[in-house]
Amino acid sequence: MNTVNKINRFxxxxxxxxxxxxxxxxxxxxxxxxxxxxxxxxxxxxxxxWWTVLSAPKGMADYTASxxxxxxxDGKLIATADLTDPELIGKYPRSLQxxxxxxxxxxxxxxxxxxxxxEAQQAADIANYLRRISNIENPPRFTASNYVDAxxxxxxxxxxxxxxxxxxxxxDLKCNIRDLLNPRGxxxxxxxxxxxxxxxxxxxxxxxxxxAYAFSWLHFRGRMALFAVLVGLQVVPLQMTLVxxxxxxxxxxxxxxxxxxxxxxxxxxxxxxxxLMRNFLGSLPRDLFESAYLDGASHWTAFHRLALPLSVPxxxxxxxxxxxWVWNDLLxxxxxxxxxxxxxxxxxxxxxxxxxxxxxxxxxxxxISMLLPMIVFFSLQRFFVRGLLAGSVKG
Amino acid sequence: MSSRDDKVPKxxxxxxxxxWLYVAPALIVMSFFIVYPMVSTVLLSFRNADSxxxxxxxxxxxxxxxxIFENYRYALTSPIMLTAFRNNLLWIxxxxxxxxxMGLLIAVLADRVRYERFAKAIIFLPMxxxxxxxxxxxKFMYDYGSGKIQIGLLNAILKTVGVSAVSWLTQPGINNxxxxxxGIWMWTGFSMTILAAALRGVPTEIVEAARVDGATEWHVxxxxxxxxxxxxxAVVITTMVINVLKIFDIVYVMTGGNYxxxxxxxxxxxxxxxxxxxxxxxxxxxxxxxxIIPAMIYNIRRFQEQEAIR
Numbered sequence: 001m002n003t004v005n006k007i008n009r010f011x012x013x014x015x016x017x018x019x020x021x022x023x024x025x026x027x028x029x030x031x032x033x034x035x036x037x038x039x040x041x042x043x044x045x046x047x048x049x050w051w052t053v054l055s056a057p058k059g060m061a062d063y064t065a066s067x068x069x070x071x072x073x074d075g076k077l078i079a080t081a082d083l084t085d086p087e088l089i090g091k092y093p094r095s096l097q098x099x100x101x102x103x104x105x106x107x108x109x110x111x112x113x114x115x116x117x118x119e120a121q122q123a124a125d126i127a128n129y130l131r132r133i134s135n136i137e138n139p140p141r142f143t144a145s146n147y148v149d150a151x152x153x154x155x156x157x158x159x160x161x162x163x164x165x166x167x168x169x170x171x172d173l174k175c176n177i178r179d180l181l182n183p184r185g186x187x188x189x190x191x192x193x194x195x196x197x198x199x200x201x202x203x204x205x206x207x208x209x210x211x212a213y214a215f216s217w218l219h220f221r222g223r224m225a226l227f228a229v230l231v232g233l234q235v236v237p238l239q240m241t242l243v244x245x246x247x248x249x250x251x252x253x254x255x256x257x258x259x260x261x262x263x264x265x266x267x268x269x270x271x272x273x274x275x276l277m278r279n280f281l282g283s284l285p286r287d288l289f290e291s292a293y294l295d296g297a298s299h300w301t302a303f304h305r306l307a308l309p310l311s312v313p314x315x316x317x318x319x320x321x322x323x324x325w326v327w328n329d330l331l332x333x334x335x336x337x338x339x340x341x342x343x344x345x346x347x348x349x350x351x352x353x354x355x356x357x358x359x360x361x362x363x364x365x366x367x368i369s370m371l372l373p374m375i376v377f378f379s380l381q382r383f384f385v386r387g388l389l390a391g392s393v394k395g
Numbered sequence: 396m397s398s399r400d401d402k403v404p405k406x407x408x409x410x411x412x413x414x415w416l417y418v419a420p421a422l423i424v425m426s427f428f429i430v431y432p433m434v435s436t437v438l439l440s441f442r443n444a445d446s447x448x449x450x451x452x453x454x455x456x457x458x459x460x461x462x463i464f465e466n467y468r469y470a471l472t473s474p475i476m477l478t479a480f481r482n483n484l485l486w487i488x489x490x491x492x493x494x495x496x497m498g499l500l501i502a503v504l505a506d507r508v509r510y511e512r513f514a515k516a517i518i519f520l521p522m523x524x525x526x527x528x529x530x531x532x533x534k535f536m537y538d539y540g541s542g543k544i545q546i547g548l549l550n551a552i553l554k555t556v557g558v559s560a561v562s563w564l565t566q567p568g569i570n571n572x573x574x575x576x577x578g579i580w581m582w583t584g585f586s587m588t589i590l591a592a593a594l595r596g597v598p599t600e601i602v603e604a605a606r607v608d609g610a611t612e613w614h615v616x617x618x619x620x621x622x623x624x625x626x627x628x629a630v631v632i633t634t635m636v637i638n639v640l641k642i643f644d645i646v647y648v649m650t651g652g653n654y655x656x657x658x659x660x661x662x663x664x665x666x667x668x669x670x671x672x673x674x675x676x677x678x679x680x681x682x683x684x685x686x687i688i689p690a691m692i693y694n695i696r697r698f699q700e701q702e703a704i705r
Contacts, residue, residue, distance in 0.1 A: 013507065020504050023497075024517045027580065030532045031520070033548060037535065049546050121543070207421040214417035224702070226418075231698045232691045233429055237641045239663045239680040241432035243439060243673050267428025270421050299413060328525030330644045335668065345527040349648050352531060359535065359546075366531040370524045377523035381516060384523075388585065389592050 038146050038367050041139035042159075042360035053141060059129030062122040066115065075133050089134040095124035146364035153185030155361075186347060186368045193343040193369075196333070197326040199262045201319055204269035205277075208318070209311070211270075212277030213303050217289055227278070233271040241268075242335055249336060256340035264332055269322050276390045280314035281307055317387030320380050324373055344369035433684070440466050440677040450674055466678035476679070479657045486575055486642060486658065491635045493579040495628060498586030502594055503616065515591070519584035526581070526644030533577045534649055537563035567655045574656060577645050582638065586631045593627035594620065630697070637690050640683060659683050 036050040048058055064073065067083075075083030083089060092098040099120065102111050118126060131137040145159040154160040156170060164175035173179050180187035214220070215227055245264060246255065254260035284307070292302050330345040337343060342350075348365050377384060441463050443452045454460035461468040470476055501518050505511045521529060538547030539562040545551040550560040563573040597620055605615050621628075643660035646652055652661040659679060667676035 016504050016507050020501070020508055020514050023501060024514050027517050027521070027583075029548070030536050030580070034532045034535060046546060047544065049544075049548065049551050051548065051551070207424060210417045211421035214414045218414035218417060220411070220414035220418075223414075228695050228698065230425075231695050233425065235637050235687055235691050235694060236429055236433065237660070237680070237683050237687060239641070239660055240436050240684050241429060242663075243667055243677050243680070244432040244435035245428065263424070264428060267424045270425050271429070274421060303417075324523060328527075330525065330527050330647070331664070334664075345525050345644075348527050348531060349644075352527075352534065352648050353651060359538075362531055363535065366528045370528045373523040373525070374520070377520065378516070381519075385519075385588055388588055 034363050034366060037359060038363035039142045039144070040146075040360070041141075041143045042146065042358060043137075043139055044141075045359050045363075057129060057132055059125030059127075059132075062118060062125050063129045066112070066118045066122070066126065069115070075130070083130055084134045086134045086136050089130045089136060092127055092130070095120050095127055098123045098127045098130075146360045147368065150361050150364040150368060151185050151187040151190075152179040153182040153188070155184070183342065184347075186344065186365050189342050189344045189347045190368065192337075192341050193327060193345075195258055195341075196261050196265075196337070196343055197323055199258070200265035200269070200326045201323045203262060203266040204273045204322060205315055205318055207266065208270055208273035208277050209308060209315070210303075211274045212281050213307050215274065215278045216282035216284075217302070217307070218299065230271050230274055234275060236271075238268065238331055242331075246335055254336075256337060258337075258341065261332060261336050264336060265322075265326050265329075268332075269325070273318055273322065276318055276387065277311060277314055279390055280311055284310055313383065313386070314390075316380065316383040317390065320376060320384050321387045324376065324384075327373055436677045436680050439673055440681045441674075443674050444672045446673055453674065466674040467682070469675050470678040470682050475657055476659075476662060478655060479659045479662050482571055482656060482658050483640060483642075485571055486578065486639045487636055489572070489575045490578045490582070490639050491632055493575070494582045494586045494635055495590075495631055497579065497583040498588075498590050498631070499628075501583070501587045502591040503620075506591070506594065515584075515587065518587055521581045522584045524581075527648050529577055529581050530645055530648035533573075533580070534564070537573055539563065539565075564650050564656075565654045570650060570654055570656050574645055574649060577649070578639070578642065582635065586635065589627060589631050590624065593624040597623045633690050633693055637687055640686055 033050050036053055037045055040050065040053060044053075063075075067075075071077050071081065071083050081088065092101055099117070102117050102123070104111055145161060148154075149160045152160055152173065154163070154173065156163050156168075160169070160173070160179075163169040164173070169175055172182060172184070179185065181191075182188060215223060249255045249260050254263075288306065288310075289302055292306055297305070328345065330349060333343045333346045334349070337346065339346070339350075344365075348362070348369060351362050351365060439446055441450050442448065443450055449463055450465040451460070451462050453465050454462070459468065501514070505514045508514065535546075536548050537550075538545070539550060539560060540546060545554050545560055547563075549563065553560055561569060564570050601619055602615055605619055610618070641660050642658055643664065646656055646658050646661045647664070650656040652658065652665065660683065663676050663679040663683065666672045666679060
């Protein structure tokens with residue numbers, strides 16, 4: 001009876017599990033594909049889908065069908081025609097040469113005897129496979145070289161490591177640690193993004209803390225009306241302000257500077273920051289402030305000795321929110337920083353739209369840009385969710 | 396004690412200047428970066444491309460002209476803007492309903508499994524990454540190989556079931572849906588989180604009582620849970636509508652607004668920074684905020700209601 005109940009309950013819950021797990025897998029799949037691709041050698045990425053990464057190498061099936069009967073599965077069965085011999089295989093780099101070889105007669109008999117010759121595409125795959133088993137070209141399944149290439153801004157046809165080893169690197173590369181600061185690379189962009197995001201997170205929180213304290217514990221005329229305006233300002237689209245601000249910036253020389261972006265993000269982050277901080281500070285017990293004041297504390301003391309330390313959870317939520325917002329922003333960086341101090345999102349969008357970079361660089365670059373947000377998100381998810389629930393309408 | 400609407404303790408009353416010292420820095424920054432540019436943008440929308448003359452100057456004899464509202468003629472009637480309006484409407488309809496439906500589904504179902512936190516973290520994860528990153532992820536999913544090999548997962552699936560590959564991002568009719576799907580992927584976590592918090596506020600006694608009375612789960616959901624969390628659903632919908640109206644990055648990165656995927660925010664950027672038509676760009680911005688103003692008023696109303704019961 002008990003077991004029957006258990007089974008029944010399990011069956012009743014089964015659809016729920018199926019739906020939840022299926023949705024989760026669907027949600028993960030696109031990002032997982034990106035991660036796998038970013039770790040594959042670039043030759044493989046455009047040849048086969050990322051989902052085949054663990055399957056047999058390309059051309060193996062065709063080889064088995066057409067050649068294995070005589071040459072053996074490992075290609076070594078005929079001593080005079082050892083297919084793992086690089087010298088021998090080097091003569092047939094492409095399908096054309098291989099096809100020509102297959103049409104030649106051996107000892108007066110057709111090379112393939114009575115078997116049908118492979119088609120051009122199959123022959124190409126077989127040639128590919130032969131280069132692999134003869135070690136002429138045997139890229140590993142996984143590689144970190146895409147990340148290196150993306151970080152240093154390499155745009156050549158092989159890899160950064162190979163070019164540097166051969167001394168064939170392009171002029172803007174030095175093949176030393178300074179390449180991480182190459183303006184085209186994601187390494188430089190990463191530092192630029194940090195340089196934008198940290199002050200653009202601290203400044204609005206600082207300003208907001210002062211204002212929020214006044215809005216919750218100080219009395220002044222028009223307090224509620226002003227705060228209502230602030231609630232409205234939260235949803236003003238960035239687009240509304242881009243043109244006038246970029247003109248002013250052009251006049252005072254702030255275009256392309258970090259300062260300009262910090263200030264802009266501060267201005268746009270403030271309405272939400274004040275709103276969130278004020279909701280938190282205003283919900284602190286009133287007795288706390290009353291007794292502090294009775295003990296002779298001034299407002300300044302109450303602010304920095306009482307309100308600030310108590311609002312650390314709110315500051316954490318806000319900090320994560322603002323940090324991720326700035327880190328992930330494209331529009332502000334595009335308009336006010338552009339290519340002078342490229343940030344991650346700017347670099348990637350350039351790589352996408354100008355088609356200058358292949359998938360191997362693009363996927364690695366995208367992952368580099370997501371790394372820090374993901375770490376922040378997983379380690380501080382609690383605060384992130386709390387900030388969201390405090391009512392967010394931003395941008 | 397002070398009156399109900401004045402929560403500041405009497406004893407803490409201070410001089411007239413002190414509060415303003417606390418508020419002033421924030422107010423100055425906000426006035427300079429939000430309030431002043433808004434006014435300026437409205438004024439610029441009545442000027443010509445380089446703001447040297449009134450917008451009337453852009454009129455061409457013999458062609459329709461709205462005088463000083465010439466930029467608005469462009470912003471409201473030009474074919475590309477009509478496409479943008481149509482697309483933004485499509486975005487609103489599909490993305491808002493998509494995120495709310497998916498968010499609600501996961502919020503309700505994840506509540507019943509032991510790995511709730513894990514499942515929610517996965518759905519929420521795209522919220523942490525940039526639109527640009529998401530754009531790359533999905534561009535790869537949608538990749539269209541002109542040859543035999545399809546390295547984009549969707550086309551590879553089509554190929555295995557024997558359907559010919561689709562150019563997801565350039566084919567009109569499909570490409571907008573493909574972009575909106577990216578938006579849903581990114582923002583479902585948002586509505587899920589907010590709705591899950593609201594679900595926790597549904598009184599369990601009522602739900603249990605309904606179940607004892609023989610109500611099916613379907614009935615419990617539609618007749619009890621949905622009505623109770625309706626205010627939260629409204630909040631999610633408003634927020635999503637505002638977000639969708641401002642959608643820019645996804646379109647900019649994935650199609651650049653080409654192939655009939657233009658949206659308002661991208662058009663504004665193109666007019667300003669590619670065509671150098673600041674009059675048109677600002678007029679589009681003004682149209683954008685006019686559309687958002689109802690949501691703004693709704694937010695302020697809601698805030699005032701909340702304050703009244705605090």
